[in-house]
Amino acid sequence: MSVTIKDIAKLAGVSHTTVSRALNDSPLINPETKERIKAIAGSMNYTPNYSARSLVLDRSYNLGLFFTTLHTGTSAGFLYEAIKGVNDVIKDEYNLIVRGIDDYKSFHKVNRKNFDGIIVMSQSESDQSFIEYASDKEIPLVVLNRPVESVQVMNFVPDDQSGAYTLTEYLVQQGHRHIAIIEGKQGFKSTQARRDGYREALHKHGITVPEAYYVSGNYDLESGHAAMSKLLELPDRPTAVFCCNDDMALGAVKAVTERGLSVPEDISVAGFDDHLFSAFMSPALTTVRRPIEELSRAGAEKLLKFIETKHSEKSVVLFHTELVIRDSVKSI
Amino acid sequence: MSVTIKDIAKLAGVSHTTVSRALNDSPLINPETKERIKAIAGSMNYTPNYSARSLVLDRSYNLGLFFTTLHTGTSAGFLYEAIKGVNDVIKDEYNLIVRGIDDYKSFHKVNRKNFDGIIVMSQSESDQSFIEYASDKEIPLVVLNRPVESVQVMNFVPDDQSGAYTLTEYLVQQGHRHIAIIEGKQGFKSTQARRDGYREALHKHGITVPEAYYVSGNYDLESGHAAMSKLLELPDRPTAVFCCNDDMALGAVKAVTERGLSVPEDISVAGFDDHLFSAFMSPALTTVRRPIEELSRAGAEKLLKFIETKHSEKSVVLFHTELVIRDSVKSI
């Protein structure tokens, strides 16, 4: 049996209420008594029972960090940065619960009682129902990474479209006119935003590309490899390829070198995300930095503040993306 | 206010006890009443209050997945595979709580009341005190990845030493005699095991290498880059380099190509871990597969079984590592 406030009360010769107040630093308690009780609690190695506290206070001390899925489409680096960002700012008293939304058979267990707040790292509209569910249950909620329109939430997203635009424009500035794109996973919002940025830049510079320059992928290494293989078979091979994330860029580079060609001499390759390994690929990858860790940190801070103060403006905040120029794009 | 069993009881015209029993499938309850109550509960959208249940049952439904640290030395792929493995097997009713041990100022909140069980993904002896603490508090505990001797726990570890041995022997078989090693983070158990395997293989084949062939790293990309740079400056440059993980191997390859040299023509490189990206590097990396996901899955299963049945043998189980031959090592 572990020690409770009643045990402490007995030893201190006071009521358990007094103990509770003392340990919670209530101003009602005589400073001397308070110190005495705290000392006793310390020496007895007391730790509060969070279940009991939760029951009466109606707080769980649980924070949820939910990903659209943990199975496919979520890269290791993405998960890593998100967890790191959130973990850095939450206080000792909170539990960080990590879960894939598609792991839930029913959302039953997700409610105000079980979660003080939820961070959704949303990658696709497939989690829309989850977001609406949480919003409907009035669980403090912040959605990261994907703009959500249907409900009002705190919403932090990287400006993918502008990033893709800047990158594509850079390719144009380097003299490329035959620019292909290897797209992300179908249904993911980021897939669309990046394609839009790419298109916008091409259009702005009056460039048109054949249908065959749009190749689909799903954000993983293999799909990048397969997509690039297709592109290399084309009669009018592109001179540059925009891969919608770094993982696919890595796979794409592999496909190029396998054929005895090289990047960027024979074909230029650019990525998106700026993963940890991207600077260390050969050649170092030109890409767009997406500040996932900062975003997660900001999201967690906002959520905590909301839980405490109970109010906050619910609006979309765009996070700046940044072109990172390295060695995988040649000027022609 | 959310609906409780008392609300259901009122509507069903029974006592809350009966409702509780019905929802828990107690054999005491008349099957018809049971169905009726379940129907009502469903229609009222009832969800149990876990805090209340925890309080009386003395179970938290929380499982902890603790890493030595989340800041440095834990690669993204490692975190990813571990979470995926554990997440795959735990049931819907459990919460998976992810934390870095070094994030705790005190272990106060870690106790039987708050955690039904704990999985420690241990990377260094620095978390020894945590493991002993948890073991002392009699929290169901399984330690993965690092053998722990001081206390009896369920312990699953990859056979790093044998993996390093096999890999090094392979290098020897390919004709290499000048084999260097880029070591992992100081203090990590894996660092030592891999070095030992390397040494054992060299010794077995009667090979001695200069002191300078031992270069320290810390498991991250930059350190691999720096270490390889040092090696390349040596007058008697090695013909092959064993990097103690894939991240460092990537950094090392980068250092080679930067100097206008190439892998494996000018120097062979091998890694350890078999990360997702390793097959897609150029050249594809020869490495050792360490089954982190399987290990995590097995660990989680074992832990759950222990929580249910309350007994289990506490011993070290070695998980097989496997040599993965690709293109980064040349036969000379």
Added chain:
DNA sequence: AACAGCATTGTTAACGTGTGCATTTCTATG
């Protein structure tokens, strides 16, 4: 001296659930 008012502590109930024991109802048996 009486009393207002403050500081400090205690009494009691509440949060939602599970369970030992008592109670009621029903069935079968002699």
Added chain:
DNA sequence: CATAGAAATGCACACGTTAACAATGCTGTT
């Protein structure tokens, strides 16, 4: 028909904590 025994349900309390309200003692003011 009486009754033993099984089946089904209810009563009351427990889990550990917080908080509204009550109670006590003390100080200073009139």
